[in-house]
Amino acid sequence: MKISRRATSIQESPIRKLAPLAAAARGRGVTIYHLNIGQPDVPTPPEFLRAVGSFPGKVLEYGPSDGLPELREAMVGYFERFGIALDPHEVLITNGGSEAILFAFNVVADEGEEIIIPEPFYTNYNGYAEMANLRVVPVRTRAEDGFHLPADEALDAAVTPRTRAILVCSPNNPTGTVLAWDELERLAAFAARHDIFLIADEVYKEFTYDGRRHRSVLELPGVRERVIVVDSISKRFSACGARVGAVICRNPEVMSSVLKFGQARLCPPTLEQLGAVAAYRLGESYFEAVRAEYQRRRDVMYDALTADPGIVLKRPRGAFYMIVKMAGVEDSDDFARWLLEDFSLAGDTVMVAPAGGFYATPGAGRDEVRMAYVLEVGKLERAMEVFLAGLERYRASRPAVAQVG
Amino acid sequence: MKISRRATSIQESPIRKLAPLAAAARGRGVTIYHLNIGQPDVPTPPEFLRAVGSFPGKVLEYGPSDGLPELREAMVGYFERFGIALDPHEVLITNGGSEAILFAFNVVADEGEEIIIPEPFYTNYNGYAEMANLRVVPVRTRAEDGFHLPADEALDAAVTPRTRAILVCSPNNPTGTVLAWDELERLAAFAARHDIFLIADEVYKEFTYDGRRHRSVLELPGVRERVIVVDSISKRFSACGARVGAVICRNPEVMSSVLKFGQARLCPPTLEQLGAVAAYRLGESYFEAVRAEYQRRRDVMYDALTADPGIVLKRPRGAFYMIVKMAGVEDSDDFARWLLEDFSLAGDTVMVAPAGGFYATPGAGRDEVRMAYVLEVGKLERAMEVFLAGLERYRASRPAVAQVG
Numbered sequence: 027m028k029i030s031r032r033a034t035s036i037q038e039s040p041i042r043k044l045a046p047l048a049a050a051a052r053g054r055g056v057t058i059y060h061l062n063i064g065q066p067d068v069p070t071p072p073e074f075l076r077a078v079g080s081f082p083g084k085v086l087e088y089g090p091s092d093g094l095p096e097l098r099e100a101m102v103g104y105f106e107r108f109g110i111a112l113d114p115h116e117v118l119i120t121n122g123g124s125e126a127i128l129f130a131f132n133v134v135a136d137e138g139e140e141i142i143i144p145e146p147f148y149t150n151y152n153g154y155a156e157m158a159n160l161r162v163v164p165v166r167t168r169a170e171d172g173f174h175l176p177a178d179e180a181l182d183a184a185v186t187p188r189t190r191a192i193l194v195c196s197p198n199n200p201t202g203t204v205l206a207w208d209e210l211e212r213l214a215a216f217a218a219r220h221d222i223f224l225i226a227d228e229v230y231k232e233f234t235y236d237g238r239r240h241r242s243v244l245e246l247p248g249v250r251e252r253v254i255v256v257d258s259i260s261k262r263f264s265a266c267g268a269r270v271g272a273v274i275c276r277n278p279e280v281m282s283s284v285l286k287f288g289q290a291r292l293c294p295p296t297l298e299q300l301g302a303v304a305a306y307r308l309g310e311s312y313f314e315a316v317r318a319e320y321q322r323r324r325d326v327m328y329d330a331l332t333a334d335p336g337i338v339l340k341r342p343r344g345a346f347y348m349i350v351k352m353a354g355v356e357d358s359d360d361f362a363r364w365l366l367e368d369f370s371l372a373g374d375t376v377m378v379a380p381a382g383g384f385y386a387t388p389g390a391g392r393d394e395v396r397m398a399y400v401l402e403v404g405k406l407e408r409a410m411e412v413f414l415a416g417l418e419r420y421r422a423s424r425p426a427v428a429q430v431g
Numbered sequence: 432m433k434i435s436r437r438a439t440s441i442q443e444s445p446i447r448k449l450a451p452l453a454a455a456a457r458g459r460g461v462t463i464y465h466l467n468i469g470q471p472d473v474p475t476p477p478e479f480l481r482a483v484g485s486f487p488g489k490v491l492e493y494g495p496s497d498g499l500p501e502l503r504e505a506m507v508g509y510f511e512r513f514g515i516a517l518d519p520h521e522v523l524i525t526n527g528g529s530e531a532i533l534f535a536f537n538v539v540a541d542e543g544e545e546i547i548i549p550e551p552f553y554t555n556y557n558g559y560a561e562m563a564n565l566r567v568v569p570v571r572t573r574a575e576d577g578f579h580l581p582a583d584e585a586l587d588a589a590v591t592p593r594t595r596a597i598l599v600c601s602p603n604n605p606t607g608t609v610l611a612w613d614e615l616e617r618l619a620a621f622a623a624r625h626d627i628f629l630i631a632d633e634v635y636k637e638f639t640y641d642g643r644r645h646r647s648v649l650e651l652p653g654v655r656e657r658v659i660v661v662d663s664i665s666k667r668f669s670a671c672g673a674r675v676g677a678v679i680c681r682n683p684e685v686m687s688s689v690l691k692f693g694q695a696r697l698c699p700p701t702l703e704q705l706g707a708v709a710a711y712r713l714g715e716s717y718f719e720a721v722r723a724e725y726q727r728r729r730d731v732m733y734d735a736l737t738a739d740p741g742i743v744l745k746r747p748r749g750a751f752y753m754i755v756k757m758a759g760v761e762d763s764d765d766f767a768r769w770l771l772e773d774f775s776l777a778g779d780t781v782m783v784a785p786a787g788g789f790y791a792t793p794g795a796g797r798d799e800v801r802m803a804y805v806l807e808v809g810k811l812e813r814a815m816e817v818f819l820a821g822l823e824r825y826r827a828s829r830p831a832v833a834q835v836g
Contacts, residue, residue, distance in 0.1 A: 027626045033538045033688035070491040079484025086475040088671040121526045124696035133438045137542045137564045153695020159542045159564050221432045266493040267701030283438035290558020291529035295700040296672030
């Protein structure tokens with residue numbers, strides 16, 4: 027009797043390892059600014075919570091396996107605003123974006139087959155790949171390029187006879203990078219050239235700044251049957267605890283396969299779908315306010331960090347994360363630990379996510395951390411002050427490392 | 432670019448194939464008594480719905496990956512009533528019982544390994560097995576034995592070097608059979624003898640009749656580390672649409688592995704967990720009323736069916752299903768179709784689930800249907816009248832078949 031290989035090899039969340047150290051710091055009376063988590067602090071729309079609480083029925087029955095029809099229609103209406111025409115049958119509601127990824131992986135690939143993912147990438151993709159018994163093949167992107175796609179040659183070099191799809195996330199967690207339209211076109215050509223699927227995680231769709239609107243892979247011509255979008259209301263409506271996501275695809279064979287997996291798990295949560303319907307009926311002004319707030323925060327963080335000449339950082343255009351590359355840091359696990367254990371500035375410190383966990387390539391990202399800007403501006407300003415002071419002191423305490431950096 | 436093998440081979444719900452025929456019958460003005468579905472008609476406790484609607488926060492944040500602490504503690508309290516001592520760390524909340532099964536499969540076995548399941552069994556186990564790339568090895572149980580476990584020799588014969596677990600469901604869907612304590616002891620010995628896990632789906636725990644209380648595999652001595660329980664509030668509190676289940680296990684290695692899969696999907700739905708906390712605080716009287724009602728219905732169905740000498744049926748002791756074996760029916764798919772398409776009694780007919788879909792062995796169960804007693808007594812009495820008249824007429828219309836049967 028033993029635990030499966032996949033259970034033992036699945037990676038533990040790199041951030042969670044730091045949690046006990048954070049608790050100890052709090053125990054010493056230190057205030058911690060959390061730059062490590064992607065939990066938005068924007069209020070969940072009251073309309074969402076009201077709708078959840080106003081369930082009219084007496085029996086909370088199983089809902090449809092593909093989700094409530096009114097939610098699928100509300101999502102069709104939402105995409106129409108972007109000029110994206112969908113049929114409700116091209117939308118299937120899932121238990122969060124997580125299940126959408128799991129279903130997409132299961133439908134496009136069998137055990138032992140491969141999915142290409144530009145790295146750094148959202149750590150949890152590894153967990154879904156383990157559950158689906160797929161191999162993640164990373165393609166490296168770099169801080170110096172603002173984590174945009176590498177040249178076609180680098181993408182092509184990652185393809186093997188077992189490749190079934192490429193998965194991109196835009197706006198990106200953890201980099202904040204928004205893929206440009208010409209990058210999406212290159213991805214479409216790449217998918218067509220190798221006859222594979224193009225899966226796009228677009229859960230941060232509404233979080234784009236500087237007046238640029240998000241372009242979806244659903245807008246790409248010529249690859250309608252190849253494109254699968256993974257979506258979620260978690261960030262869109264600050265409803266992470268709701269677990270309402272979606273698979274969106276115009277390939278009927280993909281959708282009927284996804285539905286079979288959906289039937290096996292019966293249905294997504296009904297009450298929180300009712301909340302999502304109400305949230306999707308909110309007007310554009312809801313997003314404008316949220317976007318303006320995050321753009322302000324992005325600017326505070328970006329401006330503060332780029333004042334340090336040892337930091338490599340291109341202005342991220344979306345989501346609410348940045349990957350920050352730092353001269354003088356050779357092991358960001360150690361740095362993140364040190365910030366919690368050995369440093370404070372007038373009783374304050376910061377918690378950051380070491381970036382190694384976002385890479386599949388061993389040793390990559392060890393001079394980087396991920397920061398999320400989900401604190402209000404005043405706190406974020408103080409957090410930046412504390413972080414930069416910490417970085418300076420860390421470098422000074424490790425002179426040999428600083429020279430290498 | 433093609434759909435995966437697993438997506439194409441996953442079975443479609445056998446009941447869903449009949450749905451268009453039912454719609455057509457309704458279109459002709461026929462009243463259909465639904466014996467085909469397991470959706471309880473008992474009201475969801477108002478306490479559940481009130482708690483869901485009274486979320487006190489402003490931001491519906493990610494919850495803990497292992498579930499809300501108050502729900503895990505409420506479940507510990509619930510199991511205490513049965514004399515089962517658990518620690519909250521031995522309970523992990525999932526997106527319904529479905530995800531609990533998927534996690535259990537992923538933790539105990541790798542791709543290509545085997546899980547033994549007595550058949551007939553809950554069809555959706557097949558879907559989870561496909562997702563986890565496991566092979567289901569059926570062990571036959573029979574109507575004549577009340578679908579109790581076969582002899583040890585039959586169980587032992589199903590074991591191969593790739594066997595990792597046996598999964599039982601008690602009280603059982605689709606048979607209604609409740610495993611006796613000595614059967615649980617035999618399962619414990621079997622698991623120990625072959626050094627495999629014992630997974631028990633106990634979601635119908637509260638649905639046992641004739642004054643007998645449910646015994647859980649958690650009560651078995653000597654196999655604490657081998658036993659994994661899959662649980663859910665769907666049937667317990669008539670909250671199928673809530674998607675709140677649990678994995679319960681005292682093996683710390685299993686639980687830390689389950690937690691890693693749990694972290695990959697972030698968290699179960701928060702609001703419906705709040706509802707579950709309130710439901711778990713309901714007293715024993717809630718269950719007594721529900722149990723009394725279902726026992727009455729079980730008796731109505733059992734007494735009516737066993738009046739037909741061509742029906743093989745032992746009195747089921749739990750859940751709200753029976754597998755009904757009928758002389759004179761050679762192909763229950765055809766029979767179920769015929770009931771919807773070609774039969775009615777004064778404008779009424781019944782919809783039943785052909786049992787073939789509940790068997791992994793090809794051709795098994797073709798003279799059986801599954802019936803659920805989730806209709807109130809008056810309707811159930813009429814449904815039985817209609818069904819028995821239909822069965823009689825079907826047999827008469829197929830004389831050759833009747834002779835074979």
